[in-house]
Amino acid sequence: MAKRPSVKEILELARKGGAAQPSGGSAEEVPAEESAPEPAAAMEAAPAPAADVPTPSSLGRPLTLKEKLAAARAGGAGAPPAAAKPAAAAPPVTEEAGAEAPAEAPRAVPAPAAPLGRPMTLKEKLAAARSGGGGAAPAAGAKPAAGAAKPAAKPAAAAGAKAAPRALPPLEKITDPKDLAEAARQTAAKKEKEVAAKLAEATPPKAKAASKEVKPSTVLPKPGRATPGATAAATTAPVSRRRQFFKAAAEVCLSWLFIAWATFAAGCAIFTAMMGRFMFPNVLAEPPSTIKIGLPSNFDPEDVNERFKAEWGFWVVRSTRYNGQDIIYALQSVCTHLGCPPNWLAGEQKFKCPCHGSGFYISGINFEGPAPRPLERFKVTVADDGQIIVDKSQKFQQELGQWSDTDSYIQA
């Protein structure tokens, strides 16, 4: 692989040749002609970089980015020969492909507007296009602004040669950016006049007004849109206006863009409807919410029955701890903190959650850890055959006072 110039070397190069064409300053300059004459003479004539520009050798350490930029700026704007140099003598900038130089001065408009120091806005581009197909008016107009914005870049030497109307050398030999701008301005003015004259010849006054509406458009050409003024001027009756409206509406409805969007919207609507239908399946395989768990006498006093935890998610507890009465209740095995299933620790006589350490008494009342409220009870009833039925569809919360509900427990 060929050795690449490092950033430092590039900057060094720029600083040496920079008196003639500094890379930092080039963006601010008028675009040079590609077919420029040999720049060697100008480069030789260029003086050394300004003495106050720091170099790595003078500082004894690498330059910081700030210093490098300052140096580049000083070489570009500060050194008088750099700014005063003829544009044509400037060598084409090889390092910066972005700084494209337009080949001819009058066609300077569509370039990325180097004189403006920023890309052209859409409005400016349109204005450029409108003012007579490749006319140089915007460039001419923009030039003074650029000059005002970057006064430092404009040489004092050039100011003397700024006599307003003056004879310009032929286009190929223009070297001064000012001259170039002047040439562009004059050409543009000429072109504008020509265009105006042509327009005046070609169209009657009324149609001319309409033709001004015609803009170069990047969207689909809409038939009938280009000459509405002319037709409107010709026919003014209300009937034809209505007919015109329907005609336009039909045209809009039949346009590809409209059809595409309508199809898309319809597709979305159908998909949404299908999603909605999906939410209501034909068959719902939900387990029944009630279960018979056996006779009350099957449950031992002060005991937590864990038989139903794995499949049904509740404990059956028979205890006197809640209110002194010997009752049977079904506690849902879901922690009230974040929904983990707690474990029953018989040794400590408590439910303990493995996720964040919440603890509950055998009664389901929370007493440690972050759980904010007691475990929840399921509805329990006694069936006709004497067995206990647990109904998971109904819950009872202690903090809401629902544990006094007779459906939340049965007397043992």
Place this chain on the structure above:
Amino acid sequence: MHHPDLTPGVMTGLAWYFLLASVLNAAAAAYIAYMELVSEGASRVGLAPKTRKLPNWLVGAFFALYGLAVLVILGRDLLPNATLIAYSLCALANVVVALTAGADAAHFAEAHDAGHGRGSEVHGPSLDDHQPAIGLGKPMNRTLWTLIWAIIAVMFQAMGITYALGGAAILPQFIRDGVDAVSGPTTFFVFSTIAFILMLMFRKIVSNGIVAWAGVNAVLVLFGLSMTDWDFRDIVTKPDNVPIVGMIILVGYFTWLSLRRAYINDSRMALGLPNLEEMEPEKTLTWPDLVYTELICMVALTIFLVVWGIALQAPLEQPASSTVAPNPSKAPWYFLGLQEMLVYFDPWMAGVVLPGLIIVGLMAIPYIDTNKAGNGYYTISQRKFAYITFQYGFLILWVVLIVLGTFLRGPNWNFFGPYEYWDLHKVIPLNNVNLSEIVWLQVLGLAKPENILKRESPGFLVVLAYFLLVPPLLAKIPMFKKMIAQGGWLRYFVLAGLILFMASLPIKMVLRWTLNLKYIIAIPEYFFNI
């Protein structure tokens, strides 16, 4: 239940572990003995060339011995006791490097004092001397520190040989019991916070390379000895937890590195010198330099992950069930800080509001921070508030909580000491009470009012006071006064709000530990608990 502290496998592992510790210290000794010690930002202008040279025979001997060891291991079917022979060869290489470095360091010092080196005469300051970074104090005594690391290398190697020959050195039981006895969520958290404060206060000492290396050695020996404990080993070597061990090392190293550079920069800028980043602008070309580096990193990391994935199997557990949770149930390691927060807050607070505020707060930093210093270089003294706040939030409230959740939380989310058996039936009394109960029942001796708002009025008062009174009070502190003058009141109040939310976690933790306070506002009826 009793598990054996040491098994043959563990002892083999420890032998190689201490071999690694020994070679690290031998390398440190050789580095200090032979290399140029020109620290960050120190100038080498005007220094005579060095006389210290790494002897070629030493390098050759070191790699030859290690190569021989590899050969012996490859031919273990032919040789009896091949592993032990290979181990001895490696140990010999380590000891040779350590001792040669020590002897050469002493010789170099003599030669330097006498003014003649090998071949050429050198007088005055030379690259032989340690050139410390500005702010980090005087040059170190190279001979002394070479000798110290060499001796430590030999000691580590001796420990390794002990394990290799079957000597069962274990961490004394009284140390384990003592550590278990003092460890708890309170002590762990408070100790971490104090360590953080000390690290910042004595950052000059911490930044010193010798101190840092001494710390590394302390960690090496503590970790190695702790591995002799079954419970510690069981937790640390779980495939789930291995990344956390790696994370501790990575976070520790990079925290130290940034601290050191920041301290050097601060010292330099105090003297009006350019900071390190200004002196060596790290600018390279994207192509090929950066892209190649990234490609190499990508390949290396992929290989590493593949090897890791083969060596440590994925820690899969039983099939998921809605009614049975593993005990303890742990979040992914990077969320263990959040899980620890959940112990102190409601899910909506610890799972939604606080994490959301972490993200929003981090995004808001560029809009709140008006301090333009510290752009592109490490500094602490120019950005004290930002540094301390961020590092406290990251190191203590995130990393330390991850470590706590990973290694010290056991079954039923109880706290276990590092050497404690994870007993499913460990009982820690945690009777928590709400603020309303403390105020109405214990202080006032009244019954709790029926009305929810009246019942929780003390909590509401405390929370409102916290959020409404603290910001104006904080605004009286000179640092915040300056901030308000620079950035305006709106910025200050956003900042104060974020800081108060951040501080709410340690405050709540301390309240839980000291007062057994469960919730300041407790309205379980509407699931609103703070």
